[in-house]
Amino acid sequence: MIHSPSLKGWFRVVAGGLVALSFPVGPTLAVEPGTPSGGFPWNSSELPVGLEALPDGTLLVTEYVTDSIVHMTMTGQEILDAPFPCTPSDTVNPESVLRLDDLLYVTDPEQGQLDVYDAVTCTYQESFDLSTNVVVATGITYQESTDHLLIVDPDFTGRPSKFREYTRQGTFVASHTIGSDFGRGVTFDATRCSYWLYTANNDRVTQLDMSFNSISFFRGPIFWGFQGGAGVAVVGGRLFVASPGSHRVMGFDIAEAVVQEGCNQIFGDGFESGDLSAWSAAGP
Numbered sequence: 175m176i177h178s179p180s181l182k183g184w185f186r187v188v189a190g191g192l193v194a195l196s197f198p199v200g201p202t203l204a205v206e207p208g209t210p211s212g213g214f215p216w217n218s219s220e221l222p223v224g225l226e227a228l229p230d231g232t233l234l235v236t237e238y239v240t241d242s243i244v245h246m247t248m249t250g251q252e253i254l255d256a257p258f259p260c261t262p263s264d265t266v267n268p269e270s271v272l273r274l275d276d277l278l279y280v281t282d283p284e285q286g287q288l289d290v291y292d293a294v295t296c297t298y299q300e301s302f303d304l305s306t307n308v309v310v311a312t313g314i315t316y317q318e319s320t321d322h323l324l325i326v327d328p329d330f331t332g333r334p335s336k337f338r339e340y341t342r343q344g345t346f347v348a349s350h351t352i353g354s355d356f357g358r359g360v361t362f363d364a365t366r367c368s369y370w371l372y373t374a375n376n377d378r379v380t381q382l383d384m385s386f387n388s389i390s391f392f393r394g395p396i397f398w399g400f401q402g403g404a405g406v407a408v409v410g411g412r413l414f415v416a417s418p419g420s421h422r423v424m425g426f427d428i429a430e431a432v433v434q435e436g437c438n439q440i441f442g443d444g445f446e447s448g449d450l451s452a453w454s455a456a457g458p
């Protein structure tokens with residue numbers, strides 16, 4: 175048995191000749207997770223910070239300077255017929271944004287709040303006080319299995335960084351340790367049943383399982399020559415990371431990233447409420 179790279183197949187020497195045993199189906203297309211792919215420059219003097227992927231594959235982006243939220247395509251073209259840009263009136267510096275149903279949740283680290291707005295009109299609804307349980311609110315995402323919010327808290331007081339878990343009504347539930355690095359942007363990736371977390375001190379994009387354990391990582395925008403990283407969002411097989419200092423949103427290929435188990439089974443069994451205990455009792 176010999177392998178011939180030039181012929182891209184396996185052969186056996188038979189009676190002095192070569193007989194093909196098998197050929198790969200098509201060319202090898204696997205791309206290492208974390209390979210730059212797509213992305214776009216930010217076409218203004220604004221600094222893109224928070225990213226949120228909407229179901230139609232467009233992005234909400236929070237901007238420093240004017241502190242607005244804009245609505246973009248994956249190529250960076252603003253969607254002019256949507257009711258954006260939105261200027262979240264109760265937020266000093268909108269760090270990250272999450273859209274759930276008809277609401278926008280915007281972290282407001284300056285005021286120690288999570289501000290809630292109407293997702294269509296941008297009208298202010300209410301604020302949840304985070305100061306009791308969160309030192310600094312950076313990223314935010316949504317945990318489908320529990321119907322809860324997860325807020326990244328890098329802490330900065332010498333203790334490990336945490337996810338702070340809240341209900342959608344703003345009630346604190348629990349803290350989950352996610353390590354000693356400076357956590358910033360985060361997103362839940364339903365396709366891979368994982369979280370993706372950008373940590374600013376080491377410029378890493380880390381994939382976490384549903385128990386918040388690190389399972390893989392790749393290098394972020396700084397490694398590729400850009401200045402800083404912040405929010406993250408997943409659209410299909412691509413993960414975007416905002417690089418505020420370079421006025422850019424970078425894209426990374428994650429099509430070959432590990433797919434964790436646990437999410438599809440839950441929803442496939444009809445427990446859309448995410449009742450994990452019910453699922454465990456019933457079995458897959």
Ligand SMILES: [Ca+2]
Nearest residue numbers: 264265282287
């Ligand atoms: Ca506020």
